[in-house]
Amino acid sequence: MRLLLTSAGIKNPTIHQALLDLLGKPVEDATALCIPTAGYGNPHGSPVGPWQFIAGRSEQPMTELGWKSVGVLELTALPSIDRDRWVAWVQEADVLLVNGGDAPYLARWMRESGLADLLPSLTGTVYVGFSAGSMVLTPRIGTDFLYRAEDDDRTLGVVDFSIFPHVDHPALSENTMAAAEKWAAELGAPAYAICDDTAIRVVDGEVDVVTEGHWRYFQPATGGS
Template sequence: MRLLLTSAGIKNASIHNTLVELLGKPIAECDALFIPTAIYPFPGGAGMAWQAVSGKSASLLADLGWKSMGILELTALPSIGEAAWLPAVRDADVLLVWGGDPLFLADWMRRSGLAAVLPTLRSEAVYVGVSAGSIAATSTFVETYEEPPRANSGPLKSEEVVFTSPQGDVDRILVTGHGVGLADFAVIPHFQHPDHADASTANAEKWAARIPAPTYAIDDDTAISVVDGVTRVVSEGQWKLFQP
């Protein structure tokens, strides 16, 4: 399976051209499945999911002119038979995995059975991640929370307070998570974005220091492609590689 891991979707011509290159044919000839699951833990998540699916989000993904578009809701899959959803996954040219909470997404990728299916998909299929969708594709990652979430088995492993908001009123806890292992590196999206202060250079460095793998901090104009184990950075913006 080929990967295109982005911070904010298909934001510029370089990332768009790379997507077409990975697909191996025009977007208008490709069947897509959209996975909105990661956005639901956020207040207003249902509305944000609709915006993403309907193409009304600022991050381009669903509205690129696909031949067909289906919705794959991971939280529904355990309650239905594989025969109802697995053929659509195997037939799709591209899986579009939206942003949100990477811990929630990675958990449901495993619980739904999708994580086990992904490595068996045909080699020309493409996984496109946005933010949390990119993070969850990796093996190990960290994320910050005001209140660490809980897994079914109890609290997830939390580390320490590593970020205080610019106003000094919100401390965040760094939490270690495990993705589905499609990539052997980690991703920190929204690098140096004014609305994502916890992804500043200083904080990204703190995050990366706790990840036992190379870590790419990428801004919204940067993406990472992986084809046959070869990693390439595509950028019209800023990015930084932190070694473990």
């Protein structure tokens, strides 16, 4: 898969161009499936959030970009649907648009639905995540992003780095770069802190940062005394 891991969707022209480069075609010629599932797992959320994401009424531009078509893939429904049916839907889509919310909840349903097992075979598909939709592909999200004490911070591990989103967001006073530095030190693994005008692009294992804002890469400390 070709990945565009955003903090808050396609927020600026630079991220939009990165999406076009990954698609290799205009948005209006591409078909999309949106996955709202993570929005239902956030205990601070409501049904309004997933609806806004699906309808293109949120502040994270994804479904409203002018796609040829947009379908909805609700992961919690997939175990009750014939597998060959929904797998075909996924394989035929040019892009998966993955909602934010609760990353452990999303990871659970990616596994239980079978989508997680399918992802490695989707070599021609573009995956666009925002917030939890991006974090779910990392090895761990860190305890700072757990809503419930019983949750595990280990996610899918599709990429080998973690993500701290929404750095310096005006409505999230706790999401400072200093907090991200502490979070990364506790993880002890490669990690990026990104603002809402930044995305991480991954193509054939090569990682680069696409930004009109600010970000930071945290390299884990090596041994020594």
